[in-house]
Amino acid sequence: MSTRPIAIVGSGAIGVAFAVLFARAGRTVAVFDIDDAALDRGRADVEARLRLLADAGLLDEEPPVVAARIGWHTDAATAARDAELVQECAPERADLKREVLARFAAVAPSDAVLASSTSAIAPSVLAAGLAPDVAARVVVGHPGNPPYLLPVIEVVPAPVTASGTVDRAAAIYRSVGLRPVVLRREIEGFVFNRLQGALLREAYCLVRDGIVDAADVDEVVRSGLGRRWSIIGPFETSDLNVRGGIAAHAERMGESYARMGAERGQHDPWTPELVARVAAERRAALPLEDWDARVRWRDARLMALTPLWDEVG
Ligand SMILES: NC(=O)c1ccc[n+]([C@@H]2O[C@H](COP(=O)([O-])OP(=O)(O)OC[C@H]3O[C@@H](n4cnc5c(N)ncnc54)[C@H](O)[C@@H]3O)[C@@H](O)[C@H]2O)c1
Numbered sequence: 320m321s322t323r324p325i326a327i328v329g330s331g332a333i334g335v336a337f338a339v340l341f342a343r344a345g346r347t348v349a350v351f352d353i354d355d356a357a358l359d360r361g362r363a364d365v366e367a368r369l370r371l372l373a374d375a376g377l378l379d380e381e382p383p384v385v386a387a388r389i390g391w392h393t394d395a396a397t398a399a400r401d402a403e404l405v406q407e408c409a410p411e412r413a414d415l416k417r418e419v420l421a422r423f424a425a426v427a428p429s430d431a432v433l434a435s436s437t438s439a440i441a442p443s444v445l446a447a448g449l450a451p452d453v454a455a456r457v458v459v460g461h462p463g464n465p466p467y468l469l470p471v472i473e474v475v476p477a478p479v480t481a482s483g484t485v486d487r488a489a490a491i492y493r494s495v496g497l498r499p500v501v502l503r504r505e506i507e508g509f510v511f512n513r514l515q516g517a518l519l520r521e522a523y524c525l526v527r528d529g530i531v532d533a534a535d536v537d538e539v540v541r542s543g544l545g546r547r548w549s550i551i552g553p554f555e556t557s558d559l560n561v562r563g564g565i566a567a568h569a570e571r572m573g574e575s576y577a578r579m580g581a582e583r584g585q586h587d588p589w590t591p592e593l594v595a596r597v598a599a600e601r602r603a604a605l606p607l608e609d610w611d612a613r614v615r616w617r618d619a620r621l622m623a624l625t626p627l628w629d630e631v632g
Pocket residue numbers: 328329330331332333334351352353354357407408409410411412415419436437438439461462463464
């Protein structure tokens with residue numbers, strides 16, 4: 320693992336959480352904010368989060384040892400010195416983020432990856448107006464919140480982003496325990512919020528139409544879909560729900576799902592070609608002869624988690 324520091328710009332919820340993530344993995348971290356009070360809050364927040372992690376048995380070192388790896392700065396040049404990665408965590412405003420990226424590009428090493436934590440702004444919007452060599456180092460690294468507990472991070476390139484930037488960002492994230500998912504091209508909402516949005520849109524419709532209350536939707540996810548999704552994703556869920564895997568599932572359920580979509584004005588049928596593509600990917604990951612064993616594995620994982628869920632209530 321590189322020994323170069325990580326610069327984090329913005330000492331709010333996500334900046335602090337990234338500081339915890341990187342410092343816990345042994346990296347030196349420099350947090351920058353324009354606001355002294357935000358830095359003070361950030362420092363206190365880090366201490367509290369590290370204490371909670373330690374109490375949960377999730378920290379290998381004493382909290383002060385981890386906290387000592389984090390420096391707090393109002394000077395951009397000091398924060399960016401030697402940085403391998405600048406992780407921008409400023410408020411969700413394109414103009415502000417562009418300004419922050421340009422400012423840090425001017426003081427960070429010329430090979431530093433310039434990643435934005437933005438939840439929704441396209442990387443091409445963030446890279447607009449930057450010199451081509453700087454824009455080539457801009458990428459979105461959209462975390463779950465908090466990233467030290469939700470390991471997925473979406474790595475989203477703009478058309479101008481160099482492929483080396485994407486590879487380096489993914490490698491850095493991977494080296495601290497994150498599980499990067501690299502998008503081939505930018506799309507509004509990336510993947511995380513598009514999936515979340517699909518579910519939320521239907522949830523709102525169900526409440527609007529008086530089918531159930533909001534609490535009922537939450538219960539279906541909390542006690543059903545969500546428990547399974549904590550182990551396997553929606554494609555693997557479908558794959559394991561019907562003997563014969565994803566192709567058999569699509570044959571059995573495809574028309575019904577198409578009607579449900581059409582009812583909401585969505586016409587994106589699972590064509591035979593599309594199903595075949597997903598099925599091929601699933602069969603490469605799980606040959607059908609291993610299907611029964613994987614179903615037993617899923618159930619064993621659910622059993623292992625059941626006492627925890629019972630405790631959480
Ligand atoms: N909060 C979440 O759940 C979440 C999840 C994923 C991604 N994100 C994204 O992360 C980013 C940060 O979100 P947040 O929730 O931490 O915001 P926040 O409001 O908690 O923190 C923003 C911080 O940026 C600082 N700041 C303002 N102007 C600045 C500047 N010019 N230079 C440096 N710092 C500046 C503020 O003082 C503040 O401390 C946003 O783009 C957001 O969309 C947030």
